[in-house]
Amino acid sequence: MKFIYCPICSDKLIEKEIGDEGLVRYCASCQRPYFDEPSSCVEVLVINERNQILLLKQNYITETHWGVVSGHVTNGETLEETVVREVLEETGQEVERMQYVESYYFMPNELIMAGFIAFVHAKPFNNSNEVDDLMWCEIGEVNKYIARVNNMSGIHFDNSMRVLKMNN
Template sequence: MKYCIECGTELILKECGGEGLIPFCGACGMFRFPVFSTAISTAVLNKEMDKILLIKQYNRPDYILLAGYVNKGENAEATLIREVKEEVGLDIVAYEYMRSLYFEPSNTLMLNFISMAASEDLSRMSTEVDQAMWFTFEEAAREIKKNSLAETFLLAIIEKLNAGKVDLLKLTEA
């Protein structure tokens, strides 16, 4: 960030109490910490927890995990529920937070979840998704976009599922 997001003044680097050199706006008298986007990514499971939903979007050839940006005023859990409903028409009944990773190409902090859908019915899928399909764990590991953040998350999730270390927080009785 080179300019103040409030007034447009060119920022200078200034020591900020143990934080190191931080961009500072002399006009506003405020430090301007880095700004980045926040998004969720989720491996949507069926109720039997033996299939994972993968999607294709934006005319791209590869399968990925369902993901979406956190809106202003929204928490990650609300984003998870909203994005799954918007993109594939499924209701999330349980979830567990996994971990986060930074995705440099879009300057985004990705918050990854495992979630469980109330059904496998994809008949209410939005036009935002080109294709959605349920896969076994092994099939999903083969089909996911290689060398991607989605693959990193998916393989960690499969490992956790296979080890029986998943403790989904129930939202409602399904």
């Protein structure tokens, strides 16, 4: 995010040479740099003991397709803690182990998304107000539902299948 004014004191930021970072926006009053950084998110493919994939319907994201678990990293949290928290909050599933896949840059929202696979034993779904519906989907059926336009769910599913050496 590119700040013009300091979000703490609202002074106009200057540009300052900082180490080998080059010119960085800087608040002279707070003596604080503001790097042009993306927000951090996780993108999580949840898979159960029967190799079914958890898909979420979130109408505020897309009304026609289904996606995987995603969420913002909270300050003070590791990526792994975010994965465990978001999977529990959005689906009620408890992550038993996880595997990193790869990261994605989502231009429209300036997000860096760390992609994981989370392995669970299927538990009853919970009710999250961010999620309109949930389903366990057979791997061969996922392509009928998963969002691929303006959404990283599809590519993350593909990459996860490649990492798990499963055919989709």
